[in-house]
Amino acid sequence: MAGNPERRASLVDAGVEVLAREGARGLTFRAVDAAAGVPVGTASNYFTGRDDLLRQIDVRLHTRLAPDPDALAGLMRRPRDRALVAALMHDLMGRVTADRTGYLALLEMRLEATRRPELRASYTESVRGELTFGMRFHREAGLPGGDETVVVLYLAMLGLILEHLTLPGVLDEILPGVAVPAGLVERVVAVVVPDA
Template sequence: MAGNPERRSALVDAGVEVLAREGARGLTFRAVDAEAGVPVGTASNYFADRDALLRQIDTRLHIRLAPDPDKFAELLTRPKDRSLVVGFMHDLMARATRDRTGYLALLEMRLEATRRPELRASFTRSVRADLEKGIRFHREAGLPGGDETVTVLYLAMLGLLLEHLTLPEALEGVLPGVGVPQGLVERIVKTVVPET
């Protein structure tokens, strides 16, 4: 396999773009080469097969969608109450909205993992690791609620992000009367996270 890390990174990011736009069936080495603007056959020099590319995309997405440490440090200066959890959830929404392509690719990875047992195993491990990291963070930060609170909050926000990123202009039409995403974030947190 070729060893140029910048080229590999560019190919993985091109794979993210193709996956978000075309879905898993459209994720071919040829499509990745075209998206990256490199000669045909380049991606096949960097990845043994499609599964290797998908695993690299999974890793890259978790990096792209990760919180900004400076933003988290700033948020942690606030009182450790429900309003701080709202701040973290708004940050999550902002990151997913800013990198809509990355988040849509992550959703495509979820769908592809339902069809490919080998991908399902590695993707499940990475999602579980993220959830465990979130639970540890919640505990160590002294935020209200326990592990179950974090798990339910994760599931509720996943649903909101799915609706917001796949049907953004129709959110009010799909969920009439529930409010815009920012208002929904606050309602989710108020419902899930206990008062301190």
């Protein structure tokens, strides 16, 4: 297998683009090669198979979509209250909007995991790890609510992200006067996170 790390990263990012645009069925080595602008056959030199490519896309997405450390440090200077949780969720929605392709690819990974048991196992482990990290972060930061608050917030934000990325106009007419998604982020946090 080829060992050029920059080329591998470029191919993985091209895989993210293909996955978001074409779905898992369109994720072929040939499509990745085309998206990366490399000769046909290049991706097959870097990945042992499609499952290997999907696992590496999973790892890359969790890195690519993580909060900016400096932005997070700035937010964490605030008082540990519901307003800080709302600011953290606004940061999340900002990242969703800024890297729509990455989040769509993440949603495609979820769908593909329902069809591929081997991917389901590794993807479940990575998502569970992210959620466990989020619960630990919440506790250690002294934010209001406990693990259950984090899980419910996670589920509510996942639904909001799904609507925002796939059918953004659905909620506009249902909730007149509520800014989508910013106003909904505020509502979700107000309902889920206890006032400390």
